[in-house]
Amino acid sequence: MKLKVYPIFIKLLFWLLIVLFVLAGLGYALSYSLGLIGLLSKGFTFEYWQKALTSQSLWASFLYSLSIGFVSVFISLCFAVSMALSWNKSIQKGRLSYFIFLPLCFPATVMAFVVLQWLSPSGWFSRMAFELGFINSLNAFPNLVRDFYGIGIIVCSVLLITPFFTILMSNIYRNENLLHLENLSKTFGASTAKTLKRVTLPILFQKSKMTLLLFVIFVMGSYEVPLILGRQYPQMVSVAIVQKIQKFNLNDIPLGFAMSVLYVILVVLILMLLGKPSRKYLKPNF
Numbered sequence: 001m002k003l004k005v006y007p008i009f010i011k012l013l014f015w016l017l018i019v020l021f022v023l024a025g026l027g028y029a030l031s032y033s034l035g036l037i038g039l040l041s042k043g044f045t046f047e048y049w050q051k052a053l054t055s056q057s058l059w060a061s062f063l064y065s066l067s068i069g070f071v072s073v074f075i076s077l078c079f080a081v082s083m084a085l086s087w088n089k090s091i092q093k094g095r096l097s098y099f100i101f102l103p104l105c106f107p108a109t110v111m112a113f114v115v116l117q118w119l120s121p122s123g124w125f126s127r128m129a130f131e132l133g134f135i136n137s138l139n140a141f142p143n144l145v146r147d148f149y150g151i152g153i154i155v156c157s158v159l160l161i162t163p164f165f166t167i168l169m170s171n172i173y174r175n176e177n178l179l180h181l182e183n184l185s186k187t188f189g190a191s192t193a194k195t196l197k198r199v200t201l202p203i204l205f206q207k208s209k210m211t212l213l214l215f216v217i218f219v220m221g222s223y224e225v226p227l228i229l230g231r232q233y234p235q236m237v238s239v240a241i242v243q244k245i246q247k248f249n250l251n252d253i254p255l256g257f258a259m260s261v262l263y264v265i266l267v268v269l270i271l272m273l274l275g276k277p278s279r280k281y282l283k284p285n286f
Contacts, residue, residue, distance in 0.1 A: 026261065026264065029257040029260050029261050030257075030261050032253065032254055032257040033048050033049060033052075033254050033255075033257040033258035033261055034046070034048075034049070035047070035048070035254060038250075038253065038254060039250055040250050040251065040254075048254040048255045048257075048258040049258050049262075051255055051258070052255060052258040052259050052262050053262070055259075057233070057234075057235075057240065058237070058240065058259055058262070060233075060234050061234055061235050061236065061237040061239075061240045062237050062263065062266060064150070064234040064235070064236065064237075065219075065220040065221075065236045065237040065238070066216075066220060068150045068153055068154060068157070068219060068220070068226075068236065069157075069215075069216040069217065069218075069219035069220040070216055071154055072153075072154050072157035072158055072161070072216075072219045073161070073212055073215050073216050073219065075154065075158050076157070076158045076161045076162040076165050076215075077165055077212065079158070079162050079165075079166070080162055080165030080166040080168070080169050081165075081169055081201070081204060083100075083166045084166055084169035084170040084173055085169075085173070085196075085200070100163050100166055100167065101163065101167075102163075103159055103160065103162070103163045104163050104164065106160070107224075108156075108160060108222060108224045108225050109224045109225075109228070111156050111159055111160055111225070112156050112224055112225045112227075112228040112229055113228065115145070115152055115155055115156040115159070115229060116145055116152070116228060116229060119144040119145050119151075119152055119155065120144075120145050121138055121139060121141050121143065122138055125141070126138050126141035129141060145229050146229060146230060146231045147231065148231070148234075150226075150229075150230065150236075152229035152230075153225055153226050153229050153230055153236070156225050156229060157219045157222070157225065160225075161215055161218075161219070165208075165215075168208055168211060169204055169208065172203070172204055172207045172208060173200075173204070176203055176207065178199070178200055178203060178204075181199050181200075181203075182195050182199060182200060185198070185199050213270075213271065213274055217267055217270070217271075220236070220237065220238075220267075221237075221238050221267075222236070222238065223236075223238045223239060223242065226238065226239050227239055237259075237263055240259070241256050241259045241260050241263065242256075243256075244256030244259060245257065245260075
């Protein structure tokens, strides 16, 4: 009887502590965006939703955030797979593991300020380039932070998530016994490149697909990093939404909530379209 009650209690606790609060927040935002609540509420209206759906800046922010997320995760994945395959044993043990784990200790805000000190026109790299004679003045250093392409945001995101991806890929490589599968593939005559393409990379990607997609959404929804390293246009979607909600113009608050609910809907659609795990992914390993 206790064995049957315990899972039910855990599920109930999950719904109460997690899902209920999330739904309550979404319900509040939806009610505010529909004019049902708020200081300037005049009753039910689709006015703010119409503005959100027809806002070019919102869609530009969403596409910009999505591209930053995919680029950051792709670069991090390339570094992580390379390190996991090259230094698999050293990552698990030895001094290299300390360097891998170290960036995980830094909060996003701290890492953003570190990148700002590195890549800004008056930062460490620009001063080094000036001292070495590569540039004639600090103003000649390329603009790598608060730039149109979000290079500073991408660099900071890569530094934050690459260590986690490296540990993840290393664990998958060991748990799936990929070394044995690689040797077996080479025994049948496959080259190293073909083994990597047909055996190693597909298994690593299949086992980490959902995690990679969640990190794309994580980068999309980050706030501190684009606030410090980003620019006013195009903005990351989280910064655009918060500015609408927290500005002094009360008329923008319902629009900000409409944008936030729309963003949640778009993220859920992305998860449904791209993040559906296969049966092989769900099958446990014994």
